[in-house]
Amino acid sequence: MKLGVAGGVLAVLAIIAAIVGYSSIFTLPETGQALVVRLGEPIRTVTNAGLHFKVPFIDNVIIIDKRILDLENPAQEIIASDQKRLVVDAFARYRIVDPLKFYQAVQTVPRANSQLATLLNSALRRVLGEASFQTLVRDERPALMGRIREQLDREAENYGINVVDVRIRRADLPEQNSQAVYQRMQTERQREAAEFRAQGSQRAQEIRSRADRDVTVLVAEANSKSEQIRGEGDATRNRIFAEAFSKDPDFFSFYRSMQAYEAGLGHNDTRMVLKPDSEFFRFFVDPSGRMPGSAQPAQPAPTAPSAAR
Numbered sequence: 390m391k392l393g394v395a396g397g398v399l400a401v402l403a404i405i406a407a408i409v410g411y412s413s414i415f416t417l418p419e420t421g422q423a424l425v426v427r428l429g430e431p432i433r434t435v436t437n438a439g440l441h442f443k444v445p446f447i448d449n450v451i452i453i454d455k456r457i458l459d460l461e462n463p464a465q466e467i468i469a470s471d472q473k474r475l476v477v478d479a480f481a482r483y484r485i486v487d488p489l490k491f492y493q494a495v496q497t498v499p500r501a502n503s504q505l506a507t508l509l510n511s512a513l514r515r516v517l518g519e520a521s522f523q524t525l526v527r528d529e530r531p532a533l534m535g536r537i538r539e540q541l542d543r544e545a546e547n548y549g550i551n552v553v554d555v556r557i558r559r560a561d562l563p564e565q566n567s568q569a570v571y572q573r574m575q576t577e578r579q580r581e582a583a584e585f586r587a588q589g590s591q592r593a594q595e596i597r598s599r600a601d602r603d604v605t606v607l608v609a610e611a612n613s614k615s616e617q618i619r620g621e622g623d624a625t626r627n628r629i630f631a632e633a634f635s636k637d638p639d640f641f642s643f644y645r646s647m648q649a650y651e652a653g654l655g656h657n658d659t660r661m662v663l664k665p666d667s668e669f670f671r672f673f674v675d676p677s678g679r680m681p682g683s684a685q686p687a688q689p690a691p692t693a694p695s696a697a698r
Contacts, residue, residue, distance in 0.1 A: 408445075409445050413443060414441065414443070415440075415441055415443060415450045416439070416440055416441075417435055417437065418438060418452075419438045420456050421438075421452040421453060421454055421455060422434065422435065422452070422454075422455045423435040423441070423450050423451065423452055423453070424450070424451045424453060424492050425448050425449070425450055425451075426448065426449045426492075428447065431489050431492060434488045434489055451492060453488045454485065454498065455484065455485060456484070457482050457483070457484050457553055458482065458484065459480065460480060460481040460482070460502055460505050460506065461480050462478075462479050462480055462481070462506050462509050462510065464476050464477065464559070465477050465479075465514075466563065467518065469518065469521055469522050470518060470519055470521050471521040471523075473521075473522045473562065473566070474562065474566060475517070475522060475525065475561065475562065475563075476561050476563055477513055477517065477557060477559070477560050478558045478560075479509065479513060479537075479555060479556060479557045479558060480556055481505065481552055481554065481556075482553045482555075483505065483545065483551060483552045483553055484550070484553055485501075485550055486549060486551045487549030487550075488549065489549065490547070490549030491548055491549035491550065492549075494548040494549065495548055501548060501550065504548060505545060505548075505550070505552075508541055508544045508545060509537075509541055509555070512540040512541045512544075513537060515540065516536045516540065517533065517537075522562075526560060530557065530560075533557075534556060534557055537555045538552055541555060639677070643672060646671075647672075649669070653669075
């Protein structure tokens, strides 16, 4: 009976000892840092990962993240130095470097984000309010982000926070300004397009006029050349006819009459109404071409062949 009571007491003591032992230790992960609070009062910080000890039932351990945290800030409308309204979307990245100061100032990460968002908006308005739209969008954007980070980091130091980076994700004009700028750019491009089309049309008209003039000159020169060649051909033909006529007028008259018969009777649809004793058929009446009652056959003029064809 005595052993049973003693065993029970020992078991209770062992359980109490296990509870006390378990309550006197805590484990700190690699991603965290601990703040030991005794009766609501911070007494020490622990930054090394591993197993650590504390006073059981009296000390509380608050684990604070020591990784780089993100701060998403809603887009803000800011007036630049050139009085242009800008919609700026920025974010920041920070790390908690002093757990004690962090706990005393804001205690939790959500409250820290709220405070930092206010500080970030103030820094954005101060820095971007001194810059123009052009410098923000193109020329000095990295330098401006550096200035914002410095100001935010200086103010966040009071919360035990180190601001690692500040980035401006977007910096746009408000929607109504964007539409106005878009309309102005569209109008400007349409004006340029109309100007280019007018210049192209004028250039095409010049080229077309020059081509028409060249065609007219070439056709006129070709016609002049053809007329010259045709005149020379006619002169040669008349000369040959004249020479042939002077050598044998009878044969020439016969040859020309044969050509007239071929030209006049060579077509199936030709209808000619002539008297049988017409001079046109004199070679059918007499092979010498003499008409009854005439002493000499008619002699065609040297230039007659062109008219007879």
